[in-house]
Amino acid sequence: MHIVFLDASTLHSGELDLSPLQRHGTLTTYPVTPPDQVAQRIHDADIVITNKALMSAETIAHAPKLKLIVSCATGVNQIDLDAAKSHQVVVSNVAGYSTPSVAQHVFTFILNFATQIPQFNAESRNWPNFPTFTSLAHPCFDLSGKTLGIAGLGEIGAATAKIAQSFGMHVQVLAREGSSNQTLPELPRLEHALFFSSSDFVSLHCPLTPATEGMINKESLSLMKPTAFLVNTGRGPLIHEADLAEALNSGQIAGAGLDVLSTEPPAADNPLILCKHPQLSITPHTAWSTIEARTRLLAGVTKNIDSFVAGSPNNRIV
Structure with a gap:
């Protein structure tokens, strides 16, 4: 069999051993594959591995030997599933590897907001000039007794809830119509307005659907405390980005930690990229990417x- 990995650089930069992928044939890897080169690169492939490289209906139709597409991720939105089904191509994914x-990563954001370590570190080389032994320039606070609101209590949301409880935090969940409430059923489920108004931190873990797209907007942000923080390691389009930038700049909320944006890489004029708020932390979609998580992902693909x-x-x- 001929196995083609269209965007191997999204999985590793040389530190992982891809040889297990060669057990069933030849392996061709590309660091990245532009959309206009996908069809050419998979024309003779029996198996395609893709993280973000698009497998469109047209592309799938022009790959006559294709039998299997493996998403090197949990999501499969980069693959036209209807086209795969019509061409009798199996599609599989890998779930749970990054929990x-x-x-x-969520708690790195939360702890940084509570301790102000990034701000103090930025000033630490001037410590010899401090008038006293310490600095109170950036007020810190305990997490114990604070309330974490979780939107989306899947595997990652539940893992985040358990960490929060170990810090002595109260945890509550955004009520969702149709939810079975079987995960951590002891946690209170709150309706929309009360959830946002009573949470000191809101962490997003819900899937992107028509119902959740733009769920963080002027209305929901207006309900939050001016001392509250927002964390998003889920999907970028859950947030209306211009509304969040405005809320930060106006002091509507205290800060935000974001690992995802609506378009990645983002445009240079993305309102959150342009926002200079000192309590806005952005990481370039790295929450999933520990070496252990990527090792589990490779094992799942294999x-x-x-x-x-x-x-x-x-x-x-x-």
């Missing part, structure tokens, strides 16, 4: 290929 990594070749596809989406 500890993302939950850790297992999907192995199971497909064995005749019983694992983690099958289509």
Whole structure:
């Protein structure tokens, strides 16, 4: 079999061993693949691995040998699933590999807001000139007793909730119509207005759907405390970015920690890229990317290929 990895640089930069992917044939890897080169690169492929490289209906139609597409991620929105089904191409993904990594990243944001470590570190080389042994320039606060509101109580949301509880925080969940409430059922589920108005931190972990797109907007931000912080390690379009920038600049909320934006890489004129608020922290979609998470992801991709070749596809989406 011919296996093609269209954007291997999204998984590693040389530190991972990709040889297990070669168990069933030849492996061709590309660091990235522009959209206009996908069709050419997969024309003779039996198996395609993609993280963000688009597998459109037209592309799939022009790959006559294609049998399996493996998403090197949990999401499969880069793949035209209807086209894959019509061409009898199996699609699989990898779930759960990044849960500890993302939950850790959420709390890195939260702890930095509570301790002001980035701000103090930026000034620390001037410590010899301080008039006293310490600095109160950036007020800190305890997490114990504060309230974390979680929107989306899946695996990552639940892991984040457990970390919060270990810090003595109260945890509450945004009520969602149709939710079974089986995950951590002891946590209170609050309706929209009360959830946003009573949370000291709001952390987003919900999927991107028509109902959740733009859920953070002028209305929801107006409900939040001026001392509250927003954290998003979920999906960028959950936030109306111009509204958040305005809320930060006006003092409507105290700060935000973002690992995702609506377009990635973002445009230079993205309102959050332009925002200079001292309590806005942005990381370039790295919450998922610990070496352990990427090792688990590679193992999941390999297992999907192995199971497909064995005749019983694992983690099958289509």
